[in-house]
Amino acid sequence: MARMLALDWTRNEARYVLANSSGEKLTIEASGAISLSELADADFASAEKFGEAIRTGLSSAKVGRATTLLGMSREQVELLNFSVPAVPPTELPEIVLNLAMRESPTVTEESVVDFVSSPDGEDETAEVTAAAVTAEKFRWIQQACTTAKLAPQKIVLRPYATAALLPAGNAQRSLLVNRVGEDVDLTVVDAGHVVFSRSVRVPAQDNNEATTSRLMQEIRRTMMVAPHGSGNRGVEAVYLLGREEEHAELLAVIRREFASDRPGGADDHTSDVDVSAFDVFASLGVDHEAIPKNSGSYAALLGMLRTEADGGTHPFDFLNPRKPPKPPDRKRIMMLVGGLALVAAVVFAYPLYEEYQDNQATIDGLMSEIKEAKASEKTIKKQAAIAATLSKWESGGVNWLNELQTFSTRFPPPRDAMVLRMALSSSRGGIITFNGLARDPAVVTRMELDLRDDTHDIQTPRVQERVQENGYTWQFETKVSMTPPKAASKESEKSAEKSSGKEEKTKSDEKKSSAADKKPTSKSKTAKKTAPAKKTPSDETEDETTQSSKKPAEDSKDKPSTDKQPAEKGGAK
Known part of the structure; x- marks a missing residue:
């Protein structure tokens, strides 16, 4: 017979269930709540003070040597969803860790990351949900357990542990509503697998009607944003975890809102939804006299114990996360x-x-x-x-200092967007690739318009919504390609044409001047051939007159060839 202790906590209260298991039979020994409201915020942040309060509260339960299971709330971890290629299971842990560090700036190599993958992927891909706990938070839990004299064997995620309470044959796509203190876990379960989970904080108010209205809004919002199953199946059943009398007012409101004959008619996705309470202790055969107050808040603890008694595997176990197999012993x-x-x-x-x-x-x-x-x-x-x-x-040919200055000047202000990673490459004229976060898709669109000009081409292939506490709810990936201005290329073409024109003109002038130099030589030879003829004094006078008239003409022939060259060069210019 194995003895087990399940424990989880919120800001004002810690809950525990002590049970024995024999085979698949689970027997509840004790259950109760430990008040933490007297701890100040500084004391609650101290692992030693928190652990001492837990040890004092468990002293009456006589835990002894029991297998300890801890449950972490949704707000204590960061959930990430992404698609991965179909790879062998031994390679998946390393791929998931790298993707988680890329998707979230808070995830580092020291963070504890565990994950679950979809039962069957599409198009040779698998949908993965990863949960990450920071190294600081994990050390805080370990220190608190040491102070409380506890040695946990499993640390699981509370909303996923709750899903283990549903019957194995339940084929409905169900929404589990579990109020734990001021936290409300809303978990969509299909065929025993958690397909969507979110947690909201609903502080207690004096006006129960206002609290009920807020819970109704969160239920509707969850049903709207949760992914639909095969055949476009939405949520088919809503279960409020706890006894009927604990949720009487909320059950009446939900049934009235979902009823098909309510004024205005019901929405298509709520008209056929079954609404009921789910008594978590009665599902394990516990007598009503032994059921504690606010029994629904113990659902995750009972789910942990049920999984452990059945010999099952918890979807998330941060104490034993999925890791790559150890390499062979080389020694x-x-x-x-x-x-x-x-x-x-x-x-x-x-x-x-x-x-x-x-x-x-x-x-x-x-x-x-x-x-x-x-x-x-x-x-x-x-x-x-x-x-x-x-x-x-x-x-x-890129001046990176100028490019980075231009990028910083045109990028949106810090309140709208931030850059997580940036890479510079000088290939193909220069490429800047960066990943960032933005508050709204319109910020990404405005960023593209501000960065784009004649020499910068902007492409944003991926813009994805994600949930993050700091308000940057959109993640984007952008590539800036730089190209040289067109004017520079045209100027180089013009200068090349000018230089080639000058060379052709120079060659033409040289040919003309050489032709002009050859003409007087041919005339002198002709004169020599006719020299033997005897001239009279009158003929000599005519010859002198003729030669004097020819000389200016010959001079005028030579001058245009030299005067024309600068003019032609100026025209080329």
Whole structure:
């Protein structure tokens, strides 16, 4: 017979259930509540003061050596939902941890992360729900348990433990409403699996009608935002955990609101919903006389005990989270390999000994050369890598200081958005990739408009809503691609055309001047051929007159070729 203690707490109260299990039979020994309202906020934050209060409250229960199970509330953990590719189960823990650190800035390598995956994925993917507890919070729990003289074996998530109380054959898509102190856990369960969970705080008020109205609003909101099942199935049943008389007023309001004949007609998703109370103690066969006050608040504790008694596995166990399998014992493998090598050496060493001696000198020489070559290769590769990196970076032509200044000036103010990670790349003109959080999708749209211009192209492939306490409820991933201005490329084309035009014009002028120089030579040869003819004085006078008239003409022919060149060059310009 195993003895078990289940314990959870809220700000003003801690609850416990002590039970015995024999096979699948569960017997409740004691249950009760420990008041924590006398602890000041500073004392409640102290693990020692909190643990001392728990130890004092459990002193009358005589816990002894019992298997201790702790339940954590939804507000003490961070839930993350994402899709992962279909991979072997041994690789999934590492992938989930990396995705959780990427999705949430509060999750680090020291955080305790456990997860559950959907029973069957679609399109070769699996839907994963991860729960993360910060390292500081986990150390606080361990210190409090040490002070309370408790050694917990399991630390589970309270809303998921509650789902274990539903009968195994329950095929309805059910909403469990569990009020625990000022916290209300709303959990949607389908075929024994939790598909959606949220917790809200509803402080107690003097006006019960106001409290009931607030609870009704939260129930409707949960039914609206919870994902639908196959065949577009919404919530088909609502269970208020506890006895009928504990929720009489709320049950009447829900039934009246969901009734099909209420004024204005019922909504499509509530017209056929069954509403009832679920007596958690009666489901385990406990007599009504032994049921404590506010019995619904003990539902998670009973669910932990029920799962443990049945030998089941808790969806989340932060004391024993899912981890990658340990690598094989390399020391043992090396010892085995070494033993085999030793046997082989004993068998074959003697015949090969002489050959080994002959070849040893050659091997030593070759090894020395190889060592020198590797040293040179390492130096060359290092220098080549540096040169390639510098060349690649310079080829981008991006002034990153100016780009970052422009980015900081145009980015939305801190109250609207924040950047989590940023990466810079000089490839393809320059790329800036960053992930961030925003208060509203409109902030992301405005950011794109502010950052986009002729040289910056903005793409935001993913904008996803998420729940976070600091108000940044949207996560986005944006890529900024930088391109050189078009004007620069046009100027380079014009300068290239000008230079080519000048070269062609210079070649044309050189050809003209060389042609002009050749003409007087041909005339002189003609004159020499006709020289033997005898001239009269009148003819000589005519020749002188003719030569004087030809000379200015020839001078005028030469001058345009030299004067025209600057004019043509100016035209090209």
